[in-house]
Amino acid sequence: xKRLKFKKESCIGCQxxxxxxxxxxxxxxxxxxxxxxxxxYYEDGNLKYKDSYCILCxxxxxxxxxxxxxVGEYIQVDMDSCTGxxxxxxxxxxxxxxxxxxxxxxxxxxxxxxxxxxxxxxHALTFE
Amino acid sequence: MTMTxxxxxxxxxxxxxxxxxxxxxxxxxxxxxxxxxxxxxxxxYEELKPxxxxxxxxxxxxxxxxxxxxxxxxCSGKLSVAAKSPATGTMNDCSIGGHAGIRxxxxxxxxxxxxxxxxxxxxVLIDDDRVEFHDASDLWGRGSHETEGILAKQYGIEYTVLSxxxxxxxxxxxxxxxxxxxxxxxxxxxxxVMGSKKMKAILIRGTKGVRVPEIKKTTExxxxxxxxxxxxxxxxxxxxxxTTAFLEACNDGGILPYKNFQDTTDPEWTEYNGxxxxxxxxxKRGCGSCGLGCGNFLQIGxxxxxxxxxxxxxxxxxxxxxxxxxxxxxxxxxxxxxxxxTISAGDTIIWxxxxxxxxxxxxxxxxGDADKMREYLILMARREGIGAELADGVRKASExxxxxxxxxxxxxxxxxxxxxxGSWGMSLSYAVSDRGACHMRAYAPNVEVFEAAxxxxxxxxxxxxxxxxxxxxxxxxxxxxxxxxxxxxxxxMAELLTMVTGRNWTVEEMSxxxxxxxxxxxxxxxxxxxxxxxxxxxxxLAKDALTRGPAAGQTIPEEAFNDMLDQYYKxxxxxxxxxxxxxxIDTL
Numbered sequence: 001x002k003r004l005k006f007k008k009e010s011c012i013g014c015q016x017x018x019x020x021x022x023x024x025x026x027x028x029x030x031x032x033x034x035x036x037x038x039x040x041y042y043e044d045g046n047l048k049y050k051d052s053y054c055i056l057c058x059x060x061x062x063x064x065x066x067x068x069x070x071v072g073e074y075i076q077v078d079m080d081s082c083t084g085x086x087x088x089x090x091x092x093x094x095x096x097x098x099x100x101x102x103x104x105x106x107x108x109x110x111x112x113x114x115x116x117x118x119x120x121x122x123h124a125l126t127f128e
Numbered sequence: 129m130t131m132t133x134x135x136x137x138x139x140x141x142x143x144x145x146x147x148x149x150x151x152x153x154x155x156x157x158x159x160x161x162x163x164x165x166x167x168x169x170x171x172x173y174e175e176l177k178p179x180x181x182x183x184x185x186x187x188x189x190x191x192x193x194x195x196x197x198x199x200x201x202x203c204s205g206k207l208s209v210a211a212k213s214p215a216t217g218t219m220n221d222c223s224i225g226g227h228a229g230i231r232x233x234x235x236x237x238x239x240x241x242x243x244x245x246x247x248x249x250x251x252v253l254i255d256d257d258r259v260e261f262h263d264a265s266d267l268w269g270r271g272s273h274e275t276e277g278i279l280a281k282q283y284g285i286e287y288t289v290l291s292x293x294x295x296x297x298x299x300x301x302x303x304x305x306x307x308x309x310x311x312x313x314x315x316x317x318x319x320x321v322m323g324s325k326k327m328k329a330i331l332i333r334g335t336k337g338v339r340v341p342e343i344k345k346t347t348e349x350x351x352x353x354x355x356x357x358x359x360x361x362x363x364x365x366x367x368x369x370x371t372t373a374f375l376e377a378c379n380d381g382g383i384l385p386y387k388n389f390q391d392t393t394d395p396e397w398t399e400y401n402g403x404x405x406x407x408x409x410x411x412k413r414g415c416g417s418c419g420l421g422c423g424n425f426l427q428i429g430x431x432x433x434x435x436x437x438x439x440x441x442x443x444x445x446x447x448x449x450x451x452x453x454x455x456x457x458x459x460x461x462x463x464x465x466x467x468x469x470t471i472s473a474g475d476t477i478i479w480x481x482x483x484x485x486x487x488x489x490x491x492x493x494x495x496g497d498a499d500k501m502r503e504y505l506i507l508m509a510r511r512e513g514i515g516a517e518l519a520d521g522v523r524k525a526s527e528x529x530x531x532x533x534x535x536x537x538x539x540x541x542x543x544x545x546x547x548x549x550g551s552w553g554m555s556l557s558y559a560v561s562d563r564g565a566c567h568m569r570a571y572a573p574n575v576e577v578f579e580a581a582x583x584x585x586x587x588x589x590x591x592x593x594x595x596x597x598x599x600x601x602x603x604x605x606x607x608x609x610x611x612x613x614x615x616x617x618x619x620x621m622a623e624l625l626t627m628v629t630g631r632n633w634t635v636e637e638m639s640x641x642x643x644x645x646x647x648x649x650x651x652x653x654x655x656x657x658x659x660x661x662x663x664x665x666x667x668x669l670a671k672d673a674l675t676r677g678p679a680a681g682q683t684i685p686e687e688a689f690n691d692m693l694d695q696y697y698k699x700x701x702x703x704x705x706x707x708x709x710x711x712x713i714d715t716l
Contacts, residue, residue: 012367012414012421015230016354019200019417022337023347029199030337031234040413041285042309044277045432047411047425050285119200119351121359121419122367122412 001073002127003056004109004117006038008049010124013040017116017125024115025105033098035107036116038125052096053116053125054107060088060097074109129155132340133195133628134163139237141252141259143325144185144244148259153238160716162625163194163238165221166606166645168210169562171239172219173648173716178655182214182317183299183324189242191232191290191330194608195628198233198338198417200350202358203610205229205416209290213316214324215301215472215521216539216564219652220316223568223605226308228288230416234334242325249297251279251329253287256336264328269294271465272306279329290330293467295509296323301521301540302472303509306464310423310434311415314469316541316563341630349627357615358419366612367412370424372402374438381577382550382677385447385543387495388478389536389668392547393677394446400453405436408453415610422612431458439567442545443474448481449495455502462502466509475542476522477504479535489529491518533667539564539658548669550679551576553590556692559663560594562649568611570597585679587688591695599642606645646700648716650708660697660706665689 017038018031026033037052054075061069068081069088084102098105107114109127117127130136134153141148154171161167168190180186189211196204207229213220232240235256242252246261249268253260267275272293279289288307295303296319303319304312313319340346365373378384379397386394398404408428414421423434431454436444444450444459463470480491492514493500507515518525522542526535536543541564548555553572558565575593576584582593600618601611607621618635625633653662669684694704702708 009411012412012418012423013227013416014205014414014418014421015227015416016200016419019198020347020351023200023343026337027343028337028339029343030335032335033337039285040411041280042425043280047413115347115351119354121202121354122421 001056002112004053004114005126005128006051006053007124007126008051010122011038011040011049012122014121015039016119016121020115020119024110033100033105035096035098035105037096052094054096054109055094057093059091059093060106063087063091069104069106073112075106076108077104077106079103131155131158131195132630133199133338134158135233135236135238135338137237139240139254139259141240141242142244143242143246143327146261150237160641160644161648162603162606162641163197164192164206164208164606164608165223166602166641166648167194167239168192168208168221169219169645169648169652171241172210172212173652176212180212182212182217183320185245185325187212187321187324189321189325191228191240193229193233193238194606196624197608198230199340199628200347200354200417201624201628202350202354202419203417203613204608205418206608206610207232208605208608209305209313209318211318211321213318213563214299214320215317216541217656218539218563218658219649220318220563222313222315222318224305224307224311224313225415225610226288226311227416228290228307228332229608231288231332231334233338234336235332236334236336242327245324246326249326249328251331252327253283253331255333267328268297272467273309273465275329276306276309279331283331287331287333291328292319292322293465293509295467296320297328298509298511298519299323300468300509300511300519302469302476302542303467304469306467310464312464312469315472315566319467340628346627353620354419357620358613360615362615363420363613366420366422369402369406370422370435371438372405372441375401375441377578378438378442378546378573381573382674382679383547383573383577384442385545385547387449388447388482388534389543389547390482390672391676392550392674392679396451397446399451400441400445400456404453405457418610420612426457428454428457431461433457433460433464436460439545440470440474443471443478444498444501447545448474448478448498448501450498450501452498455498459498459502459505462505466505468505468509471544472521472542473505473508475536476508476518476525477501479522479526479531480518482534483529483531486531488531533671536666536668537565538664539662541565543666546573547679548665549674549682549684550677551584552587552684552688552692553594555665555669555684555689556590556594556696557597559665559693560696562646562653569601570594572597585682587691590692591699595696595699598646599639602645603638603642606641644716647708647712650702651713651716654708660693660704663693663706
């Protein structure tokens with residue numbers, strides 16, 4: 001099973017990944033609703049990395065009380081069953097799940113062909 | 129009328145009354161000037177009354193994005209920060225990197241205008257539709273880095289911070305605005321405008337979106353442009369080396385200034401070049417929407433900076449008679465923290481070094497005194513001791529103490545680090561630049577030195593060369609595109625703008641916008657009384673021949689300089705005095 005990988009030292013913090021993700025999933029450039037939040041920032045004189053991206057750990061699926069989340073080659077959310085309870089988001093170790101209007105939005109690696117990886121200019125994101 | 133790509137909204141913040149309101153973007157201006165640089169200057173022309181005090185409450189601070197901001201159009205993350213300049217009295221638009229540009233757009237605005245002034249030191253927080261005014265009395269007096277650190281801890285990394293250091297607070301005409309710690313709106317005393325408004329910092333968070341037509345197709349094409357045009361060797365050197373790469377090119381080309389532009393080239397340049405500096409690199413960083421990542425985060429001992437950029441290496445290195453990379457990086461760090469433009473502050477100090485060595489006036493500093501350079505930065509930022517004499521820049525200091533012939537400035541803005549005697553077009557470029565000596569308006573060495581596409585030591589054809597470069601940059605920067613996407617052309621610019629706005633833009637129109645942007649800036653300055661008498665070059669360039677490097681023996685004779693000015697004015701349709709006719713102003 002292929003997963004997203006993040007090589008932090010290659011990340012330049014451009015946020016193109018979140019822009020293209022939201023374009024494909026939300027129909028506008030809106031990183032606050034993207035299924036990925038990878039960026040860099042300075043803190044106390046050091047360069048730091050935020051690495052919120054789906055690692056396909058499946059914790060969301062295991063903890064979903066309504067069985068709406070399933071994990072195969074990628075994650076799928078059955079929006080009819082999802083109640084937006086937010087348990088998946090609370091449990092997600094990478095803090096990548098967004099709850100909005102009582103639904104959970106989770107990275108599905110674009111069905112196995114993630115646009116963030118195709119975009120990442122410095123190959124910080126890979127799919128392998 | 130609204131248009132995709134834009135948010136069609138301007139946030140106007142009245143600092144005096146601590147009020148704010150949103151209003152529609154002037155789409156007539158947007159159609160004619162696109163965004164960022166051009167749009168900001170058009171607004172300035174409209175809203176700033178002639179003759180106002182740049183440090184008075186009548187001056188306004190314009191933060192302006194463009195239609196590509198917030199989209200994955202490569203290298204489109206820059207932000208125009210503009211106001212009347214306290215250094216020159218001209219209009220002044222700066223370009224800052226980092227993430228402020230995309231966050232303003234995501235907050236739902238094309239532009240934020242700050243008017244008036246706070247009564248007491250404060251900072252302004254913008255979170256989508258919400259604006260808050262906060263007290264900053266405990267931040268006032270602190271360095272820019274410390275200020276950003278305190279605010280980042282308090283509010284978190286979703287906010288971008290723009291801040292000033294002590295130099296901006298003390299109204300220095302060489303003060304800058306910092307963001308992301310190491311990115312600057314650097315020139316023309318833009319930090320002092322913020323300081324005059326008693327605004328220590330601006331925080332911005334945005335959670336909204338940017339809409340464009342056919343977003344999947346548009347996005348795919350932008351990714352294609354990123355991968356096939358941007359990420360090519362002609363551009364990616366900037367990831368590998370940053371602007372340290374220019375050091376070798378400028379040294380070999382005979383345009384690396386030495387000891388306050390007394391000469392060019394430094395035989396010992398390899399002691400502080402990219403090969404040395406980048407050994408200390410700890411990480412890479414770019415701006416929002418960037419693909420290239422020019423920023424080198426490096427640390428040498430206790431000296432830390434993102435950079436140092438070519439300009440800073442040159443002014444704190446060979447132009448100051450310094451070779452120690454640690455001291456160059458430390459100079460960079462202190463200048464950033466004090467909120468000083470490294471170019472203007474550096475040029476003023478190296479002028480003081482020459483004044484001292486020539487015995488004209490003893491400023492207590494000589495070439496090679498790197499430790500004192502750093503001390504002087506702090507004194508200048510705080511206007512203390514000898515720093516008070518230098519804090520207003522090299523023009524004012526030379527008017528008081530002498531040495532005007534080698535005070536390297538135009539209109540009160542200090543010279544960037546490209547020696548014009550080795551690239552004559554650059555003397556014209558600095559002279560006609562709308563905000564005084566600036567290298568970002570028309571970068572003549574590209575044509576005259578690096579590409580060797582035109583002979584450097586002649587006036588012939590330089591009016592056209594400088595005009596073509598200026599027109600190109602005027603539209604490129606009005607699109608918020610970074611200078612370092614070097615392979616972009618008019619076709620790509622027209623295509624990007626067409627994709628996001630949904631209205632068909634032609635190459636010819638791109639060219640027309642570029643020309644219009646140059647003209648509106650000139651019209652602003654003309655209204656302030658500027659004309660040919662202000663389009664000057666320092667006397668040194670005509671008087672003193674270089675002795676080293678490929679340009680050895682070169683001066684720029686006054687008649688050659690005047691010939692270049694005549695050529696440029698003619699191309700622009702201005703008269704021999706550099707005055708734009710009223711009929712032309714009426715078309716703007």
